[in-house]
Every structure is written in C-alpha cells, then in structure tokens.
Amino acid sequence: MVSIKTRKPRLHKRLLRNWQLYLLLAPTLFYFLVFKYYPMYGLQIAFKDYLPSLGIWGSEWVGWDHFVRFFQSYQFWEIIENTLVLSLYELAVGFPLPIILALMLNMLISTKYRRFIQTIVYAPHFISVVVLVGILFVFLSPSSGLINHFIVLFGGEPINFMASPEWFKTLYVFSGVWQGTGFAAIIYLAALAGVDPSLHEAAVMDGASKLKRVLHIDIPAIMPVSIIMLILALGNLMNLGFEKALLMQTPLNKESSNIIATYVYEVGIQQAQYSFGTAVGLFNSVINLILLVTVNQIARKVSENSLW
Amino acid sequence: MNPLNRTKGDKAFDAVNVTLLTLGCLLVLYPLYFILIASISDPNRIFAGDVLFLPKGITFDGYERIFSDPGIWNGFKNTFLYSSLGTAISVTLTITAGYALSRTDLVGRNVIMIFLLITLFFHGGMIPTYLVVRDLGMVNTVWAMVIPNAVGLWNVIICRTFFQTSIPKDMLEAAQIDGCNDLKFFSKIVVPLSKPIIAVMVLFHVVTHWNSFFDALIYLNNDSLYPLQLILRNLLIQSEVSSQMIGDIESNQAQLAVAEQIKYGVIIVSSIPLLILYPFLQKYFVKGVMIGSIKG
Numbered sequence: 001m002v003s004i005k006t007r008k009p010r011l012h013k014r015l016l017r018n019w020q021l022y023l024l025l026a027p028t029l030f031y032f033l034v035f036k037y038y039p040m041y042g043l044q045i046a047f048k049d050y051l052p053s054l055g056i057w058g059s060e061w062v063g064w065d066h067f068v069r070f071f072q073s074y075q076f077w078e079i080i081e082n083t084l085v086l087s088l089y090e091l092a093v094g095f096p097l098p099i100i101l102a103l104m105l106n107m108l109i110s111t112k113y114r115r116f117i118q119t120i121v122y123a124p125h126f127i128s129v130v131v132l133v134g135i136l137f138v139f140l141s142p143s144s145g146l147i148n149h150f151i152v153l154f155g156g157e158p159i160n161f162m163a164s165p166e167w168f169k170t171l172y173v174f175s176g177v178w179q180g181t182g183f184a185a186i187i188y189l190a191a192l193a194g195v196d197p198s199l200h201e202a203a204v205m206d207g208a209s210k211l212k213r214v215l216h217i218d219i220p221a222i223m224p225v226s227i228i229m230l231i232l233a234l235g236n237l238m239n240l241g242f243e244k245a246l247l248m249q250t251p252l253n254k255e256s257s258n259i260i261a262t263y264v265y266e267v268g269i270q271q272a273q274y275s276f277g278t279a280v281g282l283f284n285s286v287i288n289l290i291l292l293v294t295v296n297q298i299a300r301k302v303s304e305n306s307l308w
Numbered sequence: 309m310n311p312l313n314r315t316k317g318d319k320a321f322d323a324v325n326v327t328l329l330t331l332g333c334l335l336v337l338y339p340l341y342f343i344l345i346a347s348i349s350d351p352n353r354i355f356a357g358d359v360l361f362l363p364k365g366i367t368f369d370g371y372e373r374i375f376s377d378p379g380i381w382n383g384f385k386n387t388f389l390y391s392s393l394g395t396a397i398s399v400t401l402t403i404t405a406g407y408a409l410s411r412t413d414l415v416g417r418n419v420i421m422i423f424l425l426i427t428l429f430f431h432g433g434m435i436p437t438y439l440v441v442r443d444l445g446m447v448n449t450v451w452a453m454v455i456p457n458a459v460g461l462w463n464v465i466i467c468r469t470f471f472q473t474s475i476p477k478d479m480l481e482a483a484q485i486d487g488c489n490d491l492k493f494f495s496k497i498v499v500p501l502s503k504p505i506i507a508v509m510v511l512f513h514v515v516t517h518w519n520s521f522f523d524a525l526i527y528l529n530n531d532s533l534y535p536l537q538l539i540l541r542n543l544l545i546q547s548e549v550s551s552q553m554i555g556d557i558e559s560n561q562a563q564l565a566v567a568e569q570i571k572y573g574v575i576i577v578s579s580i581p582l583l584i585l586y587p588f589l590q591k592y593f594v595k596g597v598m599i600g601s602i603k604g
Binding site for chain 1: 315317318321322325326328329330332333335336337339340342343354355357400401402404405407408409411413414415416420423424427429430431432433434435436437438439440444455456458459464489490491494515518519520521522526537538540541543544545547564565568571572575578579582586589590593594597598
C-alpha cells in the first residue's frame with residue numbers, strides 16, 4: 001500500500017494566509033486584553049496596599065490583611081446574609097414564573113390573543129432600571145403614591161415603603177418579576193415551539209387532558225433549557241442586579257439593602273479604598289466561581305445536562 | 309388541535325388559563341397606563357387620589373416645565389451622542405469578531421474562543437476595571453461612556469452563530485477562486501447579506517446605551533456630560549427637581565404637587581424614543597434571543 005502524505009502547510013504559512021481575519025479580530029481581542037484581562041492582573045491589589053503613585057506592581061504586599069479586615073468587620077454577616085437571602089428569594093420567585101408563563105401562553109388557543117399578551121408583557125423589559133426604580137418611588141410615596149391611596153382607602157395606615165428595611169427585598173424581587181418575567185419566557189417559548197406536534201396529537205388520541213399534556217409532554221420538553229438556565233442563575237447567585245439595589249438603597253433601608261456589590265461600590269469607588277474594595281469583590285467572584293463549578297458538576301451527575 | 313374535541317376539563321383549563329393571563333397582562337399594563345394619565349392630570353387631583361382610570365383636569369403644564377429645562381435637553385443630547393457613537397463602535401467590533409470566529413479555517417479559533425470565554429467566569433471586578441479606565445485618562449470624557457463596555461461576549465457568540473448558519477461555505481470558496489480576499493469578501497458579501505443580525509445588534513446596543521447609567525455614575529462627575537438616565541435618577545429618585553422647573557410656584561404644597569407631576573412626565577419623555585422603536589425592538593430582540601439560544 002502506498003500512502004500519500006498530504007502535507008499540511010506550515011503553521012506560520014497558515015497564519016499568514018489568515019492575516020486579514022486576524023485584522024478583523026484584532027480590535028476585539030485588544031479590547032478583551034485591556035478591559036477584561038488587565039483588570040485581572042489588577043486583582044493583585046487585593047493583596048497589596050495600592051497607592052496610585054506606586055502603581056499596581058510597585059505597591060507593597062500585605063497578604064490577606066484586607067480579607068481578614070472584611071471578615072472581621074461588623075457588617076460582614078449582614079452583607080452576606082442580605083446578598084444570599086435576596087438572591088435566593090429572587091431565584092425562588094423569579095425562576096419558575098417565566099416557565100409557568102411560557103407554558104400558559106403555549107396552551108392558549110387563540111394565537112392572536114397570545115401575540116397580544118406577549119407584546120404587553122415584553123414591554124417593561126425595555127424600561128431602564130432608573131425609570132423602574134423611579135416608578136417604585138412615585139407609586140410608593142407615602143404622601144402621594146397610588147399604593148398608599150389604596151391602603152388609606154381601605155382604612156389602613158400609609159406605609160413608607162422605600163424607607164422600610166422589611167419591604168426592600170419584596171419590592172426588589174417583585175418589581176423584577178414585573179419587569180422581566182415576560183421577556184425571560186421567550187427562551188422557554190422557543191423550546192416549546194420545537195415540540196413535535198404529533199406527540200400532542202397522540203396524547204389527545206389516548207385521552208390525555210390539557211393538564212396532563214403540559215405535565216407529561218411540555219414540561220419534559222423544556223427541562224434541558226430550564227436546567228441550563230438554573231445553573232447559570234445559581235452560578236450568578238452572588239452577582240445580583242447591582243444597579244437596581246444601589247438605586248433602591250436609602251439610608252433608612254440600608255440594613256437590608258446593603259449587598260456585596262453595593263458595599264464594593266461604597267468602599268471602593270466612593271471612599272477610594274481601592275485595595276479593600278478589590279478584596280471584597282474578589283471574594284465575591286471566587287464564591288461565584290465555586291458555586292458555578294459545583295452546580296454544574298451536580299447537574300451533570302443527575303441530569304446529563306450541564307454547561308460543560 | 310381541533311377545539312371541538314375539548315373535554316370539560318380542557319374547557320375549565322382554558323378558562324382558568326385565559327383569565328390568569330388577562331389578569332397578569334392588566335397588572336403589567338396598568339402602572340404604565342397610570343403614569344401616562346398622571347402626567348397630564350391636575351397634580352392636586354393625583355394627590356387627592358382622584359386619578360385612577362382617566363386623566364382628571366387635563367394639563368400639559370408638567371411637560372412645558374420639563375421641556376423648558378436646559379438640563380433635560382442637555383441630557384438628551386449627551387445620551388444621543390453616547391448611543392450613536394457607542395453603538396457604532398460596539399456593532400463594528402462585534403460583527404467583525406463574530407465573523408472572524410465563524411470561519412472554521414481560522415487558525416487557533418478554539419484557543420481564541422477559550423480566551424474570550426474565560427472572562428464570562430472570572431473577571432477583575434468593579435475596582436480594577438475602574439482603575440484601568442482611570443489610568444487610561446478616560447474619566448470625564450465621552451470615551452468612558454462608549455469604550456469600557458463596548459463588546460459583550462454573548463453578542464459576539466450570537467453573531468458567530470448567525471454567520472455560521474447563514475453564509476454558505478461554497479460562497480467563500482467561489483469568491484476565493486475569483487480572487488477575492490477575506491476583507492473584500494467580508495465587506496462586499498458578508499455585510500450586505502447580514503442586515504438582519506446587524507439590525508439586531510444595532511437595536512441591542514441602542515437600548516443598552518439609552519438605558520445605561522452606572523458608567524456615567526462612576527466615570528463622570530461633570531454635569532454637562534451627564535446622560536439622561538443620570539439626570540432622571542437625580543430627579544426621580546433623589547427628588548432633586550430643579551428650582552428652574554418649579555421656582556415660580558410660591559406655596560410649598562403646590563411645589564411638591566407639581567414636582568410629582570414632573571416625575572410622571574419625565575418617565576414618559578425619557579421613554580418616548582424607545583416607545584417609538586418598540587415594534588421593531590420587540591421583534592428583533594425576540595429574534596436575537598432565539599438565535600442566541602440555539603447554540604452556545
């Protein structure tokens with residue numbers, strides 16, 4: 001047998017042949033180097049006493065000091081608890097709702113009405129966080145807000161919602177539901193659109209009710225997507241919608257609105273304690289990474305669906 | 309499915325389903341509707357709780373005050389600048405990178421993808437990023453608003469998937485035989501064929517820029533550079549209604565009332581550009597999410 005060797009061109013020749021593609025790619029790679037990778041290099045200031053005059057490299061090492069200071073600070077447990085409770089609360093309410101909405105929309109008989117509802121429920125997604133929180137403030141205003149008018153109308157006492165720590169988490173979660181549920185349902189609707197109609201027809205033949213079809217056809221069909229979404233959500237557990245929390249924060253609700261990200265902003269940007277802020281942020285990222293890897297591992301074992 | 313075959317149970321299911329969805333719809337819609345009618349109602353009647361379903365004592369006073377405020381206009385102007393410049397930069401970077409990564413003959417494609425994907429799982433965080441932007445001298449310049457968040461990896465992946473599925477390989481080969489190089493192929497053939505994905509990207513970025521406020525909060529401290537969202541925040545959340553807007557009103561009570569009306573009006577005014585785009589936004593956003601969800 002004669003084997004004919006087809007020689008691959010040398011690497012640098014192949015690289016050269018691609019040079020125009022690299023040219024197209026270069027600006028974006030450069031962007032990632034400067035704005036994503038260089039900040040990773042900057043993370044070392046979490047272990048240093050960063051002084052702008054000495055630069056990242058030149059500043060003095062202090063080891064774990066900033067972390068220890070964070071763990072020992074009187075706010076530590078409050079911040080961790082707020083971050084975790086708020087995330088889990090949001091996950092418990094915000095994760096299942098888009099799935100339920102998608103299942104309900106999918107079962108609507110009139111496609112016209114379905115499209116009409118979708119148009120409406122998508123709309124709040126396009127409102128900015130600033131406007132969303134602005135709406136919360138005007139609606140919940142103790143003197144002029146709509147909600148308090150209703151409370152007074154039914155004989156209650158007006159509540160100063162935005163100044164009450166006990167209301168912060170509920171307002172945060174349910175305003176998010178109002179804004180995001182419709183849009184988040186899209187991905188599940190796409191998965192449901194891929195279900196083979198003959199499955200449903202066969203089920204009808206066998207006398208399955210609509211509810212049974214939802215339970216035994218639709219829900220299994222969207223399981224893989226749901227699990228991926230859940231992994232992503234759990235991996236981001238500590239990465240709350242920080243902008244909204246910051247906007248909703250008032251001095252009076254701070255004991256319940258102070259989360260890791262707002263704390264990083266406060267100490268790192270406002271008080272310019274760069275090293276300490278970086279240490280707190282790094283702590284957060286590492287926990288997220290551990291969560292993501294763990295959850296992915298578990299998902300792979302129990303369901304064969306995983307990110308990698 | 310033939311609706312005639314519906315059993316009693318199915319009918320009950322449908323009735324409950326339609327009712328719940330309609331209720332949900334009203335819950336989403338009503339706050340938006342209320343803001344609209346409140347913005348053109350007599351502020352005293354809003355305060356009294358009179359305005360619920362229809363505007364009462366219609367007045368456009370609030371809008372006149374908003375539009376006579378130079379701060380709002382300046383905010384619009386800045387936001388317009390940041391949105392158009394930022395979108396141009398972002399879309400260019402996203403499309404070019406997406407195309408290059410879609411080419412299977414790109415040497416080192418997987419290594420580059422991993423290089424990019426790592427940033428999804430691990431990143432420097434707020435402070436180190438802030439320090440980079442500051443050290444580059446971008447603080448208090450237009451660039452801080454358009455460069456630091458120029459590229460979203462997710463968008464690059466959406467574009468890559470689009471190019472992979474919609475630009476046939478044969479086309480590239482045919483063009484190469486005719487002596488077309490990669491740059492020419494990209495600009496003369498790929499871009500004209502990719503209008504849908506470019507439209508999706510333009511809308512994504514316009515909306516993001518229009519709504520973004522946090523970059524402005526940390527990178528700008530000169531109010532002449534403030535985008536609309538930062539002005540909105542001061543007005544809506546910190547209740548800093550400028551004296552220019554309500555200074556001519558004497559009693560404190562009346563000032564408070566008008567300030568509330570201005571808030572409703574400003575929510576509408578700031579959202580108008582997106583409301584006009586909404587029919588396109590919805591369609592293209594759904595498309596984008598779908599393309600993105602097919603393959604990671």
